Structure formats: C-alpha cells, structure tokens
Amino acid sequence: MDETSFKKTNMLSFNIIGYAFITLFALICVLPFYITVVGSFTAERYLIFGISLWPQEVSVEAYRAILTDFAAIARSYGITILTVVIGTPLSLFVTCMAAYALRHRDFKARNIISFYFFFTTLFSGGLVPYYILITKLNLRDNFWVLIIPSLVSVFNIIIVRTYFSTNISDALQEAATIDGAGNLRIFFTIYLPLAIPVLATISLFTGIGFWNQWYSARLFINDRNLFPLQYLLYRIFINAEFAELIAEKTGRIAGALPRQGFRLAMTVITTGPIILAYPFVQKYFVSGMTIGAVKG
Numbered sequence: 006m007d008e009t010s011f012k013k014t015n016m017l018s019f020n021i022i023g024y025a026f027i028t029l030f031a032l033i034c035v036l037p038f039y040i041t042v043v044g045s046f047t048a049e050r051y052l053i054f055g056i057s058l059w060p061q062e063v064s065v066e067a068y069r070a071i072l073t074d075f076a077a078i079a080r081s082y083g084i085t086i087l088t089v090v091i092g093t094p095l096s097l098f099v100t101c102m103a104a105y106a107l108r109h110r111d112f113k114a115r116n117i118i119s120f121y122f123f124f125t126t127l128f129s130g131g132l133v134p135y136y137i138l139i140t141k142l143n144l145r146d147n148f149w150v151l152i153i154p155s156l157v158s159v160f161n162i163i164i165v166r167t168y169f170s171t172n173i174s175d176a177l178q179e180a181a182t183i184d185g186a187g188n189l190r191i192f193f194t195i196y197l198p199l200a201i202p203v204l205a206t207i208s209l210f211t212g213i214g215f216w217n218q219w220y221s222a223r224l225f226i227n228d229r230n231l232f233p234l235q236y237l238l239y240r241i242f243i244n245a246e247f248a249e250l251i252a253e254k255t256g257r258i259a260g261a262l263p264r265q266g267f268r269l270a271m272t273v274i275t276t277g278p279i280i281l282a283y284p285f286v287q288k289y290f291v292s293g294m295t296i297g298a299v300k301g
Contacts, residue, residue, distance in 0.1 A: 038280070052265040067266030071238065071274065080221060081237040083218060084148070088233060092152040092215040094206055099156050099202070100207065105192050120237035122159045139225055150225045151218050151233060158214075161207050161298045168203040205273035207267060213279055 044056040046062040051057075055250070062253035072078055076244075107115055129135075137153075144150040173196060181191045226232065234239070 023063075031170070041269050041272050045266055047266065050267050056269075061211050064266070067270035070267055071241065071270055077229065077232075077237060078234070081232050084151075084231060085218070085234040086220055087148075088151045089212050089215045092155065093212045095152065096156045096158070096161075096211045096215075097204060097208055099163045100158065100165055101197065101204070102192070103157070103162045103187075104169055105196060107162070107166050108169040121163060127158050135242050136224065145225045146231065148226045148231055151231075152215070154221060155214060155218070158211070165200070165203055165207065168200060173199050179183040213297065217275075218281055235275060238275065242271065244266060 040056050040058070043058065043060055044052060045067055046063055047056065050063040051061045102177040106112055107119055108117065139145065139150060139154065142153075143211065144153065153267060177195055178191055186194070216234055219234050219239060222231070222233050222236040223239075226236075229237075258301065
C-alpha cells in the first residue's frame with residue numbers, strides 16, 4: 006500500500022469514528038427530551054416505576070388536565086409569544102446601541118459607563134428597592150413589566166462589544182465617516198449587517214429568557230389576563246396540589262392529578278416551540294459561539 010492510499014484509509018477510518026461518535030452524542034442529547042415526551046403520554050400508574058422508552062399505556066390525562074381551561078392557556082400563550090416578539094428585538098436594539106457606544110475609544114464616558122454596567126453584575130439593591138421602583142413606574146398589572154425590566158443584559162452587551170471590537174475594522178467606520186455617514190447610518194448599514202452571527206446568538210438567549218418569563222409575573226401581575234404561559238402552568242399545578250392536600254386532610258374526594266405526567270407535559274408544552282425555533286438560528290449560533298477565537 007502506497008503512502009497516498011494509507012493516508013486515505015486513515016482519513017476514512019477517522020471520519021467513520023468521528024461521525025459515529027457525533028451521532029452517539031446527538032442521540033444522548035436528544036434522549037432526555039424524547040423520554041420527557043414519552044413520559045407525558047404515559048399513564049400515571051406506570052410513571053411511579055420510572056419512564057421507559059415507549060409508553061406502556063398511552064394516556065393524555067396530563068394534557069387534558071393542563072387544557073381544562075383552554076381559553077386561559079391560549080391567552081397565556083399569546084402573552085408569552087407577544088413578549089418574545091416585542092421584547093427580543095427591543096433588547097437587541099438596546100444591547101447593540103450600548104455596545105456600539107462602548108466600542109469607541111473616543112467616547113469620553115466610556116470607562117465610567119462600563120464600570121457602572123460591570124458594578125451591577127456584582128451588587129444589586131435587592132428585591133425591596135426593585136419592587137418599589139417597579140411600583141413607582143406604575144408597571145404593576147401592566148404588560149410592559151414582562152419586558153422593560155429584562156431589556157438590558159450586561160453580559161450580552163459585553164459579548165456584542167467584544168464582537169464589534171474584534172470582527173469589525175476601524176477602517177470601515179473611518180471610510181464611512183469620510184464619505185459623510187453619521188453614527189446612526191454607520192450603525193445600521195455597517196455594524197448590524199456584519200454582526201448577524203452574534204445577533205442571532207444573542208437573540209436566541211434573549212428569546213429563551215422572555216419565553217421563560219414568570220418571576221416578574223409572580224411579583225407584579227394579579228390580572229389573570231396578563232399571566233404568561235410559564236406562570237399560569239405553575240399556578241395550575243400549585244393550586245391542584247393544594248386542592249388535593251386539603252381533600253386528603255379533610256377526608257374528601259378530589260380529582261386525582263397526574264402529578265408526574267403533568268410535570269412532563271408542562272415541560273413539553275413550554276419547551277417545544279423553542280426547540281422548533283432553534284434550527285433556524287443554529288448556523289448563526291455556531292459561528293456566534295466562536296467570538297474572540299484566534300483567526301488563521
């Protein structure tokens with residue numbers, strides 16, 4: 006066997022082993038969600054002994070319990086989707102504008118503002134000042150309380166600023182300035198188009214954060230019409246458990262809630278849309294995760 010054939014054989018063997026390992030790793034990653042879906046369709050009495058790879062008895066009781074008030078679920082889904090659709094672009098805009106300003110060395114207040122941002126990641130005023138601030142802003146029982154407090158993430162600002170600094174040359178801005186372009190035009194026509202990978206990555210993280218929004222609703226929202234999906238499902242489960250506890254203490258009969266199946270069905274309902282959306286930003290997500298990597 007000549008040297009060329011030997012190299013080709015080794016490369017083929019390496020590719021086979023590599024693809025086999027990647028396939029196995031992908032299956033391991035998918036397995037937990039698959040088991041969750043199977044468990045959500047399994048009868049409660051079989052879940053006591055664990056979750057199998059195939060439901061021993063198919064049951065939709067968990068989903069029926071969740072969808073008892075379908076109108077409330079649909080309304081909460083709408084609130085959550087609206088929060089993601091409005092909050093994600095606004096958060097990206099604020100994050101990119103802040104990163105664009107902090108990226109310039111000639112910005113006089115750059116160091117002061119950077120320190121202020123970084124300081125908030127180490128210390129916070131606590132829950133009481135936060136609650137008073139939201140109340141003073143008249144955001145209680147207001148849809149915007151689900152968006153405004155979560156608009157700015159210092160971590161995301163640092164990531165975007167790093168991307169701007171390492172991947173966009175100063176020469177581009179200097180050339181645009183010589184041609185008469187202002188900061189807004191440079192920002193929208195140069196920086197944003199060249200920052201699609203990092204924007205896709207940040208949008209995924211931000212969108213997931215808004216999708217999982219429930220803590221603000223628990224603190225500041227009492228109107229059921231404004232409950233996001235996560236918080237509504239949490240209340241349904243807590244109320245059902247409380248009703249069963251009272252029934253057990255008083256000796257009364259209460260409708261049995263498939264607790265394990267309910268948890269699994271909640272997971273499927275709340276994470277399904279995010280998993281379906283991930284493939285659309287996956288190629289940008291991979292390139293965005295290499296921010297700051299050494300270029301050859």
